[in-house]
Amino acid sequence: MIPPVGKPSATPAQQGPRPPAGHPRPPATPPASTNQPPKAPPAPRPVPQPAPAPTPRPASAAANTPAKPTAPAKPATPHGSSSGTASAKPHALPAKPEPQLNKNAIPAxxxxxxxxxxPFGVYLGRKARREIAQTGETGDPYAVAALIIGWAYLTALGLGLATYLIFVLGGR
Structure with missing residues (x-):
């Protein structure tokens, strides 16, 4: 490399240590200048806007057009075996599992x-509400309905028994 005219070249001691043979020398960094203003940060990228929703067609136009096929036919696999590919879209997020219905709510x-x-309905309803509060399962309305109906029946049964004992057996 030939030094430019009018500028002194750097001596080997000023250039720094030499890399071993076969390795490229790292590029020299220009000296920092304090007279230059700082560079502005890059401008932010524009946010893509969602595509506009398609306009609905009038009912009369929809009735006159033939129906489009919903999905292309899949090629048959030998012996009815599956191809082993996932049925989910490749970029779709996995669906969150929905909370399950408590197993004691419906029997209650x-x-x-x-x-x-x-009485079993009241017991199972109380057990279901306790489990629902602990696990976050669904079915609380069923358990509450079981408690209300069960207690209403037990109250009616108790009042009927008390009435029978007072008027039928107490009147002797």
Whole structure:
């Protein structure tokens, strides 16, 4: 490399250590100048706008057009085996699992409806509400309905028994 005319070249001691043979020398960085103003940060990228929603067609136009096929036909696999590919879209986010219905809520409601098993309905309703509060499952309306119906039946049963004891057996 030939030094430019009018500028002294740097001596080997000023250039720094030499890299081993076969390795390229790192590029020299220009000296920092204090007279230059600082560079402005790059401008932010524009945010893409969502595509406008398609306009609905009038009902009369929709009735005159033939229906489009919903999906292309899949090629048949030998012996009815699956191809092993996932059915989800490649860029789709996994769906959040929905909370499950408590396993005691529906039996509690059914037991409360059948009069003789109303005490079991009340017991299962209380158990279901406790489990729902701990686990976050669904089914609280079923458990509450089971409690209301069960207690209403037990109250009616108790009042009927008290009435029978007072008027029928107490009147002797």
């Amino acid at each position: 409601l059914l037991c409360s409806f059948f009069g003789i098993s109303a």
